[in-house]
Amino acid sequence: MTKSFYPPIRTLMGPGPSDVSPRVLAAMGRPTIGHLDPLFVELMDEIKQLLQYALKTKNELTLPISAPGSAGMEAAFANLVSPGDTVIVCQNGVFGGRMKENVERCGANPVMIQDSWGKPVDPEKVSEAFDSHPEASVLAFVHSETSTGARSDAKTLCQIAFEHGAFSIVDAVTTLGGIELDTDNWKADVVYSGSQKCLSCVPGLSPITFSKRAAERINNRTSKSHSWFLDMQLIMSYWGEGKKRAYHHTAPVNALYGLHESLLILKEEGLETSFSRHRTNHEALVAGLEAMGLEMAVDQDFRLPQLNSVYIPNGIDDGKTRNELLNDFNLEIGAGLGELAGKTWRIGLMGHSSTRRNVITCLASLEAVMAKQGYDLVPGAAIDAAKSVLDA
Amino acid sequence: MTKSFYPPIRTLMGPGPSDVSPRVLAAMGRPTIGHLDPLFVELMDEIKQLLQYALKTKNELTLPISAPGSAGMEAAFANLVSPGDTVIVCQNGVFGGRMKENVERCGANPVMIQDSWGKPVDPEKVSEAFDSHPEASVLAFVHSETSTGARSDAKTLCQIAFEHGAFSIVDAVTTLGGIELDTDNWKADVVYSGSQKCLSCVPGLSPITFSKRAAERINNRTSKSHSWFLDMQLIMSYWGEGKKRAYHHTAPVNALYGLHESLLILKEEGLETSFSRHRTNHEALVAGLEAMGLEMAVDQDFRLPQLNSVYIPNGIDDGKTRNELLNDFNLEIGAGLGELAGKTWRIGLMGHSSTRRNVITCLASLEAVMAKQGYDLVPGAAIDAAKSVLDA
Numbered sequence: 194m195t196k197s198f199y200p201p202i203r204t205l206m207g208p209g210p211s212d213v214s215p216r217v218l219a220a221m222g223r224p225t226i227g228h229l230d231p232l233f234v235e236l237m238d239e240i241k242q243l244l245q246y247a248l249k250t251k252n253e254l255t256l257p258i259s260a261p262g263s264a265g266m267e268a269a270f271a272n273l274v275s276p277g278d279t280v281i282v283c284q285n286g287v288f289g290g291r292m293k294e295n296v297e298r299c300g301a302n303p304v305m306i307q308d309s310w311g312k313p314v315d316p317e318k319v320s321e322a323f324d325s326h327p328e329a330s331v332l333a334f335v336h337s338e339t340s341t342g343a344r345s346d347a348k349t350l351c352q353i354a355f356e357h358g359a360f361s362i363v364d365a366v367t368t369l370g371g372i373e374l375d376t377d378n379w380k381a382d383v384v385y386s387g388s389q390k391c392l393s394c395v396p397g398l399s400p401i402t403f404s405k406r407a408a409e410r411i412n413n414r415t416s417k418s419h420s421w422f423l424d425m426q427l428i429m430s431y432w433g434e435g436k437k438r439a440y441h442h443t444a445p446v447n448a449l450y451g452l453h454e455s456l457l458i459l460k461e462e463g464l465e466t467s468f469s470r471h472r473t474n475h476e477a478l479v480a481g482l483e484a485m486g487l488e489m490a491v492d493q494d495f496r497l498p499q500l501n502s503v504y505i506p507n508g509i510d511d512g513k514t515r516n517e518l519l520n521d522f523n524l525e526i527g528a529g530l531g532e533l534a535g536k537t538w539r540i541g542l543m544g545h546s547s548t549r550r551n552v553i554t555c556l557a558s559l560e561a562v563m564a565k566q567g568y569d570l571v572p573g574a575a576i577d578a579a580k581s582v583l584d585a
Numbered sequence: 586m587t588k589s590f591y592p593p594i595r596t597l598m599g600p601g602p603s604d605v606s607p608r609v610l611a612a613m614g615r616p617t618i619g620h621l622d623p624l625f626v627e628l629m630d631e632i633k634q635l636l637q638y639a640l641k642t643k644n645e646l647t648l649p650i651s652a653p654g655s656a657g658m659e660a661a662f663a664n665l666v667s668p669g670d671t672v673i674v675c676q677n678g679v680f681g682g683r684m685k686e687n688v689e690r691c692g693a694n695p696v697m698i699q700d701s702w703g704k705p706v707d708p709e710k711v712s713e714a715f716d717s718h719p720e721a722s723v724l725a726f727v728h729s730e731t732s733t734g735a736r737s738d739a740k741t742l743c744q745i746a747f748e749h750g751a752f753s754i755v756d757a758v759t760t761l762g763g764i765e766l767d768t769d770n771w772k773a774d775v776v777y778s779g780s781q782k783c784l785s786c787v788p789g790l791s792p793i794t795f796s797k798r799a800a801e802r803i804n805n806r807t808s809k810s811h812s813w814f815l816d817m818q819l820i821m822s823y824w825g826e827g828k829k830r831a832y833h834h835t836a837p838v839n840a841l842y843g844l845h846e847s848l849l850i851l852k853e854e855g856l857e858t859s860f861s862r863h864r865t866n867h868e869a870l871v872a873g874l875e876a877m878g879l880e881m882a883v884d885q886d887f888r889l890p891q892l893n894s895v896y897i898p899n900g901i902d903d904g905k906t907r908n909e910l911l912n913d914f915n916l917e918i919g920a921g922l923g924e925l926a927g928k929t930w931r932i933g934l935m936g937h938s939s940t941r942r943n944v945i946t947c948l949a950s951l952e953a954v955m956a957k958q959g960y961d962l963v964p965g966a967a968i969d970a971a972k973s974v975l976d977a
Contacts, residue, residue, distance in 0.1 A: 210620065242587070264834075397837030460587070
């Protein structure tokens with residue numbers, strides 16, 4: 194007989210979802226009201242303003258897509274790209290590959306720029322691609338590659354697109370709330386994110402913002418977007434100005450309660466304080482991992498503080514280690530993805546998961562599990578190293 | 586200063602969302618776990634089985650799409666329809682029009698069959714359309730038109746499609762859990778629904794099921810679906826068989842807790858008992874409305890018990906009435922949609938909203954608000970009429 198589901202309380206230190214704040218969980222459980230209720234429309238306006246704060250933008254067209262981050266990615270491409278367009282796509286991990294899929298499904302032509310997994314996108318190659326493909330109308334890249342933990346130089350990349358008269362699409366799924374994201378100053382045209390990373394909301398929503406010129410391009414499209422559900426021309430009429438909202442789809446009301454609360458928490462803490470917390474806990478984790486003799490997979494200069502890729506040492510069993518962490522410690526860390534599957538772990542310190550307690554818990558648990566597999570370490574050394582950063 | 590959002594407790598008697606059970610709200614607020622957590626994979630399996638029960642199907646490819654009902658509709662078309670296909674689309678309300686949009690965005694050719702808003706789809710016209718368009722590979726229609734409250738004869742329509750060697754796509758957004766839905770016996774090929782109608786879960790998910798031959802057609806597609814996010818070839822690898830699930834997108838974990846609980850509630854009550862409850866409360870509401878001198882917009886033979894369209898009487902102000910119901914009684918009823926905007930109200934008795942208490946509350950509130958506008962009625966007559974049905 195099927196019964197109600199009572200999940201265990203995990204510590205979520207994978208690539209997302211991250212630990213969801215009790216405040217957000219409480220918001221999720223509040224009574225549902227109608228998606229056209231005047232009070233809900235007011236909530237939508239507040240969410241929009243809070244997203245503008247988080248994304249550092251004045252863009253009018255700023256809202257959460259009613260589906261996970263992959264739908265946010267598709268919304269970016271399905272609206273900005275038309276059949277026959279040329280799109281320069283940077284790939285340095287899993288999500289650049291997904292961008293290519295999206296370009297192709299728009300009936301457009303992707304020009305791929307490849308960089309090694311774990312390295313940032315090389316701006317030189319992007320400039321060269323624009324020289325070889327002056328017809329390119331869009332540049333797309335991943336700011337924070339969730340599959341590798343590498344950060345690319347979004348400001349420079351957006352600038353190159355801008356100088357070539359092209360639009361930029363920035364995947365900021367793992368960025369938002371964890372590290373600097375400066376939509377307007379970067380002149381980014383479309384930036385999308387996810388709710389379940391550094392915002393520490395539940396998964397299922399993807400904040401997105403379109404610059405004024407991107408919105409104009411969308412409004413002036415001659416061909417319709419291939420997606421009805423993600424068509425911004427239609428969605429604008431629900432999320433637009435004024436009190437009167439036209440029904441497009443039924444918004445995920447309770448998930449939006451949660452997003453509102455998570456954005457409020459971010460604003461209360463302040464972006465800079467949040468970034469600094471992510472940085473400190475990251476540095477502590479790295480100090481601890483290195484004290485255990487582990488090697489980080491990404492160079493220090495472009496490591497994401499919120500997603501730490503670390504090589505699995507010789508002799509240590511990937512699956513066994515993660516299973517034991519999950520079953521014995523209720524601790525989830527992430528497996529490597531794509532090219533890095535079986536080679537790395539991805540340890541998330543995102544949003545509400547980026548705490549002193551989690552850094553120490555993770556190091557202690559990993560020490561215990563690896564010691565059982567005969568890994569040579571000095572018990573407690575990792576925690577001491579982490580604490581020396583945390584207490585500095 | 587923006588604050589946490591505390592919604593009022595509404596009584597939701599519009600076209601959805603319906604009142605969400607406290608059990609579902611409690612489930613929504615439980616701690617988030619990872620979308621690849623073994624315990625979450627078990628939950629997914631249970632959801633699949635519960636959906637198979639609710640949809641009366643053995644279809645292997647049965648799952649909730651991670652987005653609202655409009656995405657479920659798009660998933661049906663984007664997977665089953667290829668560029669150049671001919672699709673017969675029945676329109677007798679708003680949602681048939683949306684189906685046409687979906688067909689066009691697949692690069693396919695819609696053949697439209699029009700019936701009056703508030704009437705069911707005419708099977709004769711469907712047969713004729715197949716005769717004139719023997720190349721048609723898909724028939725699409727709305728079983729329960731949420732914009733009008735009319736039910737079409739899904740069994741007959743699916744049979745016609747089957748006899749013409751075509752696939753059927755059935756919009757059952759407002760159907761599921763409220764009235765008979767017999768996927769396998771009807772030989773329906775794709776049936777999609779929404780979480781926020783008669784399941785009384787929060788909005789944001791769309792259950793969908795594909796027959797074996799529909800799944801084969803999808804697996805044998807030569808052109809890729811235009812949507813990456815909704816591509817069933819990819820989604821299957823996450824929702825498929827076995828313990829090993831390939832990451833496609835991050836599932837909306839907490840919304841799925843809620844869906845699981847709502848499906849459990851439906852199974853505990855039993856489909857037939859749920860249908861009978863919907864029928865009784867509907868008959869009571871209609872008796873009450875007619876005792877007030879109001880006229881139903883849909884003929885008795887094909888009225889949806891879960892969505893009651895009633896004409897707004899002369900001299901009564903649509904907006905004012907709905908606003909007063911909302912502000913003074915915390916009661917939401919639905920406005921007319923499309924052609925019926927300003928002409929009808931849509932009173933939902935869906936799922937957890939379909940209760941004796943709601944029938945009586947709605948009638949009493951409507952009496953009070955309409956009497957204030959000078960409408961001639963015998964106070965209490967509507968409630969007496971409803972009670973005579975409820976207590977029979």
